[in-house]
Amino acid sequence: MQIFLLCCTFGIISGVVFELFYAIRALSNFTYILTFVLDLVAVLFSAFMFVFCVYTYNSGIIRLYLILAFLLGIFVTKISLGNLVAKFVNSIYNYIIKLAEKRKAKATRQGEQGAKPR
Numbered sequence: 879m880q881i882f883l884l885c886c887t888f889g890i891i892s893g894v895v896f897e898l899f900y901a902i903r904a905l906s907n908f909t910y911i912l913t914f915v916l917d918l919v920a921v922l923f924s925a926f927m928f929v930f931c932v933y934t935y936n937s938g939i940i941r942l943y944l945i946l947a948f949l950l951g952i953f954v955t956k957i958s959l960g961n962l963v964a965k966f967v968n969s970i971y972n973y974i975i976k977l978a979e980k981r982k983a984k985a986t987r988q989g990e991q992g993a994k995p996r
Contacts, residue, residue, distance in 0.1 A: 893954070
């Protein structure tokens with residue numbers, strides 16, 4: 879039972895990394911190549927976390943229930959933290975848009991005041 883919970887914990891950590899990369903990708907305008915690289919790094923990190931957990935706590939013996947526990951941890955993170963990350967990313971995006979609109983309106987007003995009629 880202990881190794882099952884440890885694999886779930888490592889899965890949760892990997893899920894957090896996936897969510898952080900999702901937030902980075904959502905807030906920026908990456909190309910497909912950079913998105914692929916970010917996803918590849920996240921998958922490699924998760925694979926490393928799983929192998930580290932199995933070799934450290936289970937003598938390197940990979941069992942189906944360990945894989946399922948790890949995936950369960952990722953799934954739990956996606957369901958619980960995924961919604962929070964999506965709301966957080968959406969609020970940051972809306973804040974940036976509002977800030978840009980305010981600056982644009984301010985620059986337009988200053989441009990109109992600076993122009994003198996002939």
